Amino acid sequence: MDPDLRERLAELVRARRAVRAYRPGPLDEELVREYLGLILEAPSAFNLQDPGIIRIRDPRVRARVLAAAGGQRQVAEAPLLLAFLADPAGWRRTLPEVTERNLASGYWDPATAAERGERIRAFQRVRAEAGLAREFALRNAMIAATYGILLAPAFGWASSPMTGFDDAALKEALGAPAEATVALLLAVGEPAEDPPHPGRLPLAHRVHLDRWGGAGD
Numbered sequence: 001m002d003p004d005l006r007e008r009l010a011e012l013v014r015a016r017r018a019v020r021a022y023r024p025g026p027l028d029e030e031l032v033r034e035y036l037g038l039i040l041e042a043p044s045a046f047n048l049q050d051p052g053i054i055r056i057r058d059p060r061v062r063a064r065v066l067a068a069a070g071g072q073r074q075v076a077e078a079p080l081l082l083a084f085l086a087d088p089a090g091w092r093r094t095l096p097e098v099t100e101r102n103l104a105s106g107y108w109d110p111a112t113a114a115e116r117g118e119r120i121r122a123f124q125r126v127r128a129e130a131g132l133a134r135e136f137a138l139r140n141a142m143i144a145a146t147y148g149i150l151l152a153p154a155f156g157w158a159s160s161p162m163t164g165f166d167d168a169a170l171k172e173a174l175g176a177p178a179e180a181t182v183a184l185l186l187a188v189g190e191p192a193e194d195p196p197h198p199g200r201l202p203l204a205h206r207v208h209l210d211r212w213g214g215a216g217d
């Protein structure tokens with residue numbers, strides 16, 4: 001264990017707040033690229049890396065996103081605005097590239113690639129038949145978005161996660177595929193406010209022992 005790392009991470013997690021006011025001016029582009037690269041380190045089922053991230057830079061697109069998000073201040077103000085996209089068909093696009101790269105790097109040999117490809121297609125088929133493809137895509141996208149939330153303070157930034165938007169209008173503004181869902185909008189930037197901790201319920205109220213309702217201590 002690394003106590004310093006634990007302490008720093010604990011501090012970062014406890015001090016993180018949803019911030020809705022941001023300082024104007026662009027963020028350092030190198031840092032933004034580093035931040036985005038770290039978000040891509042988020043895990044995804046079978047490492048399919050299917051969640052897409054849309055960086056909203058064009059003011060005309062932002063204006064439409066702002067309208068779709070009910071005019072929320074942070075959408076207008078934050079220098080960096082990201083939409084995390086869950087696309088149930090995303091894995092079909094990424095599987096060939098992931099396979100190609102894994103073969104090129106030697107991470108998979110051809111037999112493994114064939115076996116994994118078969119297993120992934122079978123898994124996705126079962127999920128799709130059960131009507132759960134969207135749910136599965138959402139899980140991966142939310143994990144990527146969570147990386148964005150947690151990484152921001154390490155760059156001196158804050159973030160505002162949002163689902164308060166009109167799904168159809170937002171998808172339209174972003175040109176998202178019909179079957180896709182915006183899992184989360186994330187506004188990021190240097191904070192211009194320091195909101196208080198809104199509190200959390202005690203551990204015993206939220207952690208169950210063995211079964212739902214099982215008393216913790």
Ligand SMILES: Cc1cc2nc3c(=O)[nH]c(=O)nc-3n(C[C@H](O)[C@H](O)[C@H](O)COP(=O)(O)O)c2cc1C
Pocket residue numbers: 016017018019020072160161162163164165195197198
């Ligand atoms: C999935 C999700 C959706 C949210 N949507 C919005 C939103 O649309 N607008 C907003 O102002 N805050 C939104 N929030 C922020 C929450 O209100 C905030 O995280 C919560 O009150 C806890 O505060 P804290 O993040 O400072 O601990 C959202 C948070 C999450 C996790």
